[in-house]
Amino acid sequence: MADPNYLSDADRDRISAAVGEAELLSAGEIVTILAERSDGYTDVALAWSAAVALLALALLAIAPDFYLGIYDRILAGWGHEWTPRAILTLAAGVAAVKFGAMMLLQLWQPLRFWLIPPPIKTMRVHDRALRAFRIGAERRTSGRTGILIYLSMRERRAEIVADEAISSKVDPQVWGDAMNAMLVELGQSRIADGMIAAIRKVGAVLQVHVPRAADDVNELPDRLIEV
Known part of the structure; x- marks a missing residue:
């Protein structure tokens, strides 16, 4: 479970609100996860x-x-x-x-x-993000428009993983802007602001590639998941 001291209740509410606002712009379903660490090593x-x-x-x-x-x-x-x-x-x-x-x-x-070599940290965070995505977002929306923003605190690494309908339209390098926006805030120890910056960047990309339909409904929870 992520350290409860990383975020305040107000921060959690802000992140959930940012997800809700971003999803109003597109058919995408954004899942956010904050992990204490991605492996025991x-x-x-x-x-x-x-x-x-x-x-x-x-x-x-x-x-x-x-x-x-x-x-x-x-x-x-x-x-x-x-x-x-x-x-x-x-x-x-x-x-x-x-x-x-x-x-x-x-x-x-x-x-x-x-003591953990950086490439091993990167690989374990990536693997954990993929597992979390498969459990929490992959193919859990009718249009396969789920996307995961995953932040692992101990390793100081983040991942963005997208479902089929998004990944088929968006080059993985596009998420670089979202990652950079997050890292700028994280560098100042502003965790909630980092997550929100990434959410907004992701929302803008989703608005272009998977626009919201008139009958769109919220299929996945907006709240931050802490593990």
């Missing part, structure tokens, strides 16, 4: 922890006398006899400690998300 955290553990083992292999000497002085005392079994046990212990410590460090969310 457990696989990335495990990969970093495994890399740290392997690095520790590599250092132990490169300079074994140094590390075994430290162990002798701290725990075993002088004259400790290192058998192959003892060395393997130490190596396994070092790897386990490093792995666990790195996993614990990544429980701190700012570090966890800082």
